Amino acid sequence: MNSVTAAVLPPADSLVRRLTRLNLRLLSMTMLLTFLLLATATWYVARERQLHSAELSARLLANSVSPMLVFADRAAAQIELEAFSRRSDLLLVQVRMPDGAVFAQWQSGPGTSQLQLAAPAALAQTGVQSAASWSALEVWAPIRLKDELVGVLLLRESLASLHLSLLLLSGVAITLMALMILVAWRGLVLVQRKALRPLVELSDLAEQIAQQRDYSQRATIYRRDEVGRLGERFNEMLKRIEIWQADLRLQLAQEHEAGQKFERLAHKDSLTGLPNRLFFQGELQRHLALCVEHGELMALMFIDLDNFKKVNDQYGHDVGDEVLCEVARRMAAVVRSRDVLCRLGGDEFALILPQLPDETVAEQLALRLIAAVRATMTIGGAVMPIGATVGLAFAPLDAGEATALLNASDHAMYAAKRAGKNTFRRPQDGVA
Numbered sequence: 001m002n003s004v005t006a007a008v009l010p011p012a013d014s015l016v017r018r019l020t021r022l023n024l025r026l027l028s029m030t031m032l033l034t035f036l037l038l039a040t041a042t043w044y045v046a047r048e049r050q051l052h053s054a055e056l057s058a059r060l061l062a063n064s065v066s067p068m069l070v071f072a073d074r075a076a077a078q079i080e081l082e083a084f085s086r087r088s089d090l091l092l093v094q095v096r097m098p099d100g101a102v103f104a105q106w107q108s109g110p111g112t113s114q115l116q117l118a119a120p121a122a123l124a125q126t127g128v129q130s131a132a133s134w135s136a137l138e139v140w141a142p143i144r145l146k147d148e149l150v151g152v153l154l155l156r157e158s159l160a161s162l163h164l165s166l167l168l169l170s171g172v173a174i175t176l177m178a179l180m181i182l183v184a185w186r187g188l189v190l191v192q193r194k195a196l197r198p199l200v201e202l203s204d205l206a207e208q209i210a211q212q213r214d215y216s217q218r219a220t221i222y223r224r225d226e227v228g229r230l231g232e233r234f235n236e237m238l239k240r241i242e243i244w245q246a247d248l249r250l251q252l253a254q255e256h257e258a259g260q261k262f263e264r265l266a267h268k269d270s271l272t273g274l275p276n277r278l279f280f281q282g283e284l285q286r287h288l289a290l291c292v293e294h295g296e297l298m299a300l301m302f303i304d305l306d307n308f309k310k311v312n313d314q315y316g317h318d319v320g321d322e323v324l325c326e327v328a329r330r331m332a333a334v335v336r337s338r339d340v341l342c343r344l345g346g347d348e349f350a351l352i353l354p355q356l357p358d359e360t361v362a363e364q365l366a367l368r369l370i371a372a373v374r375a376t377m378t379i380g381g382a383v384m385p386i387g388a389t390v391g392l393a394f395a396p397l398d399a400g401e402a403t404a405l406l407n408a409s410d411h412a413m414y415a416a417k418r419a420g421k422n423t424f425r426r427p428q429d430g431v432a
């Protein structure tokens with residue numbers, strides 16, 4: 001049993017990469033949202049603090065300039081405003097008389113604010129009033145002397161410094177976020193590769209098995225979690241497939257063996273054990289083809305037993321069978337190892353003699369065969385009156401084709417019968 005434990009390199013579109021991408025996207029969005037919320041809150045709080053500070057300054061300045069307003073000392077008021085203008089982000093500071101006329105003012109540049117320039121109507125009753133926009137804030141403070149309204153102070157401040165600080169802070173935060181995402185990316189790849197390793201291995205193993213068709217492999221189980229259980233089920237499935245495969249192989253082998261056995265039986269004569277007529281026909285075709293191909297001489301003997309019917313009639317069928325077996329043994333002992341001896345049926349036999357150096361070899365073999373069959377055969381105490389008559393035909397001399405060669409040897413055998421049995425004849429002998 002093999003198991004896959006080797007480190008697996010993730011493919012281009014791997015689960016690890018996809019999960020890392022998704023996690024990073026989620027992390028980036030969360031960080032960005034958090035940053036935006038924090039930046040908005042910080043901006044709002046900082047603006048409120050600046051507004052509060054501006055209100056406080058406006059009150060103090062209103063107190064300082066009230067005597068100057070009462071005594072119409074514009075120069076002193078101007079100096080006071082100049083001194084106050086050192087406050088950063090100040091855009092405009094104005095001292096107005098109750099009728100709205102400007103008594104003294106300091107302005108950092110041309111007025112750009114869209115904020116109101118007319119004093120709020122109920123300023124005398126409400127005290128300090130303020131307003132803020134995206135870029136600036138404005139504070140109105142009543143100037144009193146012993147509870148009598150003698151003027152109004154307007155103070156306008158820019159939010160540029162606040163925005164600049166916020167911009168710097170954002171820059172630092174975004175840089176830090178980018179660094180954190182980079183670190184998180186490396187970390188996520190490592191963690192997810194480790195966490196998904198069993199799943200990735202399982203996928204690789206399935207791929208390997210699909211390619212190699214080797215069901216003996218098994219997945220390594222690391223933990224008993226969902227993936228571990230998946231691996232266990234996968235292993236069980238592999239085990240079952242392996243068993244089915246082994247059963248199938250066994251069945252195929254048995255069927256193959258049975259087929260071969262059947263084929264052997266189909267080609268064998270059950271009584272004598274010699275090849276039968278079916279086998280003979282195939283072999284004759286094959287040897288004739290070889291004979292033509294190599295330009296060799298071959299012969300076919302058609303052998304018919306003499307007086308076999310008499311044996312059957314006189315001693316019974318079983319004795320006849322014994323005679324057939326003994327004849328088969330005797331003839332098999334005489335023929336050459338490359339010759340093919342077959343029983344065609346009844347008391348008929350055929351002998352294929354391939355690769356003959358000359359015709360004499362076959363003729364001598366026919367005589368030896370006849371002599372072997374004719375030799376005294378005693379069965380059950382009785383001498384069998386058995387003999388053999390042979391028809392001998394040559395290829396390509398007498399015929400070059402199977403049926404013609406068989407007919408030629410058959411006719412020659414009948415010629416030998418007519419000539420008195422226990423002998424052989426060739427086709428031309430029959431014609432004569």
Ligand SMILES: Nc1nc2c(ncn2[C@@H]2O[C@H](COP(=O)(O)OP(=O)(O)OP(=O)(O)O)[C@@H](O)[C@H]2O)c(=O)[nH]1
Nearest residue numbers: 304305306307308309310312317318320321346347
């Ligand atoms: N015992 C036995 N007899 C068989 C078998 N097959 C056929 N026979 C018999 O074999 C005999 C063959 O007859 P023939 O060849 O005409 O008789 P024969 O006496 O040999 O005649 P000749 O060839 O002229 O000598 C028949 O009696 C068949 O019944 C078999 O398998 N076993």
